[in-house]
Amino acid sequence: xxxQPLGVAMIGYAFMGxxxxxxxxxxRSFFDPAVVPELRVVCGRDAEAAGDLARRxxxxxxETDWRAAxxxxxxxxxxxxxxxxxxxxIALAALAAGKHVLCEKPLANSVEEAETMTEAAxxxxxxxxxxxxxxxxxxxxxxxxxxxLVADGRIGEVRHVRAQYLQDWLVxxxxxxxxxxQKERAGSGALGDIGAHVIDLTQFITGDRLAGVSGLxxxxxxxxxxxxxxxxxxxxxxxxxxxxxxxxxxVFIGRFAGGAIxxxxxTRFATGRKNAIxxxxxGTRGSIAFDFEDMNVLNVYEADADEPGFRRIQVxxxxxxxxxxxxxxxxxxxxxxxxxxQAADFLTAIAAGTDPSPSFADGxxxxxxxxxxxxxxxxxxxxxxxxxxx
Ligand code: SOE
Numbered sequence: 001x002x003x004q005p006l007g008v009a010m011i012g013y014a015f016m017g018x019x020x021x022x023x024x025x026x027x028r029s030f031f032d033p034a035v036v037p038e039l040r041v042v043c044g045r046d047a048e049a050a051g052d053l054a055r056r057x058x059x060x061x062x063e064t065d066w067r068a069a070x071x072x073x074x075x076x077x078x079x080x081x082x083x084x085x086x087x088x089x090i091a092l093a094a095l096a097a098g099k100h101v102l103c104e105k106p107l108a109n110s111v112e113e114a115e116t117m118t119e120a121a122x123x124x125x126x127x128x129x130x131x132x133x134x135x136x137x138x139x140x141x142x143x144x145x146x147x148x149l150v151a152d153g154r155i156g157e158v159r160h161v162r163a164q165y166l167q168d169w170l171v172x173x174x175x176x177x178x179x180x181x182q183k184e185r186a187g188s189g190a191l192g193d194i195g196a197h198v199i200d201l202t203q204f205i206t207g208d209r210l211a212g213v214s215g216l217x218x219x220x221x222x223x224x225x226x227x228x229x230x231x232x233x234x235x236x237x238x239x240x241x242x243x244x245x246x247x248x249x250x251v252f253i254g255r256f257a258g259g260a261i262x263x264x265x266x267t268r269f270a271t272g273r274k275n276a277i278x279x280x281x282x283g284t285r286g287s288i289a290f291d292f293e294d295m296n297v298l299n300v301y302e303a304d305a306d307e308p309g310f311r312r313i314q315v316x317x318x319x320x321x322x323x324x325x326x327x328x329x330x331x332x333x334x335x336x337x338x339x340x341x342q343a344a345d346f347l348t349a350i351a352a353g354t355d356p357s358p359s360f361a362d363g364x365x366x367x368x369x370x371x372x373x374x375x376x377x378x379x380x381x382x383x384x385x386x387x388x389x390x
Contacts, residue, residue, distance in 0.1 A: 006100075006350065007040035009069040011090055012081030013053040015232030016104050017042065019136075020081050021057035023339030030325045031344035034351035037077070043069040049231075070094050077350075080104055083179050084187045088113040091131070091360075095124040101131040102346055106196040106370065107363030109187030114360070114367040121360040132346050132356040133363035135200040137277060139341035141333060142298040144321035145313070146279070146288050147205045154302060156285030161202050161254075161262035164278040165194040166270035169233055170248060176227035176235040177242045189246030191217060192370050195266030199369045200358060201279060205288075208258040209365060212385045215252030215373035219244050220269055252373045257388070275335070296332040365389060 008024055010017060024037045042059040043066045044050030050062045063069040066086075070078055070093055078094035080087055080103040088108050094101045101121070108114040121131040137143055149155065167190075169175070179185040180193055203209050221244060228238030249267035256262060260281075270276070277292035289299040289310070301310045316332050318324040322341050326333060349356035368386050376384040 005036045005038045006076040006347070007038045007072070007074040008077045008079055009041045009043060009063075009072065009075040009099075010039075010059070010079040010081060011043045011066045011069065012104075013042055013044040013050045014081070016081040017044075017053055018057070019336060019339045020079055020343070021053065021059070022336055023343040024079075025058065026340040027343035027347060030340060031348075033344050033347035035347050037343065037347060040074050041069050041072065066090055067093065070097050070099060076100060077102065077346075083185045084109040084192070085185045088117055091117050092120050095120045095129060095131065098124070098127065098129060100129055100346075100350055102134060102342070103131070103360070103363070104134045105200070105363065105366075106187060106192045107133045107360060107367055111364070111367050111371045114364040118360040118364045125355070128353060130346070130350050130356055131360050132349075133358050133360060134342060135197060135204075135358050135362075135366075136338040136342050137197055137201055137292070138204050138358065139322065139338045139345065140292070140295055141321045141323050142290055142295060142313075142315040143201060143205070143279075145298055145315050146281075146290060148321070149288060149300065150205050150281065150283070151207060154285070154300070155281060155283030155287055158206050158208070158256070158258070158260045158281050158283045160280070160282040161206065161256065161260050162278075162280040163198040163202050163262065164265040164276065165190075165198045165267075166265070166273035166276040166278070167194060167268045168271050168273055170221070170268040171271050173221045174225060174237065176230065176237045177224040177244060178227055178230045178233070178235045180233075181224065181244045181246055183245040186246060188370060188374060189219070189248060189250075190266040190268050191247050191250040191373060194268075195250055195264065195373070196366050196370060198264060198266065198277060198279065199366050200362070201277070202262065203362075203365065204358070205279070205281065206256060206258070206260065208256040208260065209388070210254045210262070210369050210386055211257040211388070212383055213252045213254040213369065213372050213376055214381045214383050215250060215376045216381055217247035217250045217374070217377040219246070220248045250373060250377070252376070254369075295334075361389060
């Protein structure tokens with residue numbers, strides 16, 4: 001068991017950089033993991049912006065070249081919080097340098113990249129190097145509880161999976177063309193950015209995998225102002241316009257290998273819906289329903305209860321996943337806590353020498369679904385099978 005502090009290098013400093021920074025800090029304070037993260041270096045091309053993040057979150061130093069950050073002897077973990085077009089290159093270099101890797105979702109911008117990354121992670125694993133992909137919502141207590149209940153058979157055999165990820169931050173056609181709207185940087189739009197989360201969550205909760213899909217994608221606003229400056233999701237418009245090259249919204253139906261049928265929706269145009277991750281599973285013995293906009297609650301129906309009806313479980317009690325580490329019972333958690341749970345779980349796996357989850361192989365599985373949805377949409381929603389894991 002490792003007992004030394006482990007140095008973290010975080011590549012990227014915007015929205016996800018902030019979310020991960022507080023995760024590393026709070027993992028140490030609230031979860032007391034067997035290895036302690038030291039926030040050694042944050043890396044960004046904009047030294048001033050990276051320096052500002054370093055000052056606010058306690059990173060010890062700043063690099064402007066990610067290769068220099070990875071090469072440092074005092075760095076053991078590389079945390080990739082950059083746009084998708086850089087994930088593969090950084091992750092491969094970090095694994096080759098013998099560093100543990102946490103990579104933001106989606107794992108890559110293509111199945112080919114994700115395959116290469118997964119192979120590299122599996123090779124590095126032989127030398128005790130751990131890797132994980134940041135599907136953070138798995139670590140929302142209500143979602144972790146949902147997974148546990150389904151695995152325990154509490155809703156029986158799953159027949160229906162209904163999943164939506166609804167946001168509205170692009171409804172305004174004057175909202176600028178940030179990197180999330182550029183295919184070469186983001187890989188895809190709503191599909192890969194937020195659809196990837198609900199694909200992962202449904203596969204995680206059911207313990208099953210999507211075997212085939214049929215999908216539609218749409219880009220409602222095809223041209224947007226070029227940004228003058230941007231940070232995270234917000235941006236200021238500059239002069240000129242550019243083409244949006246990703247989907248604004250995607251819907252698809254799917255079939256799980258175990259027989260459940262599913263519908264999915266991912267959109268940035270659901271006016272009034274801010275971060276609505278809505279999941280409903282109906283099984284032979286019961287159902288579960290979750291909405292991230294009420295994230296401390298899981299609705300559960302058990303058909304064989306004395307007086308069946310949906311129960312609203314406040315997932316805020318010490319016996320619920322992750323909750324005991326935080327506040328007195330009933331006080332509830334927020335968006336940022338998932339990132340702390342993610343950092344704590346990753347550190348615990350490194351210390352214990354176990355495989356953290358979701359693995360790069362899980363990320364590859366999601367990537368295959370994303371590709372199949374795009375292939376299907378491009379061919380007029382033709383049914384498209386998904387390659388099972390090797
Ligand atoms: C933007 O849609 C975004 O920030 C995603 O990139 C994140 O993964 C999600 O957690 C919140 O929304």
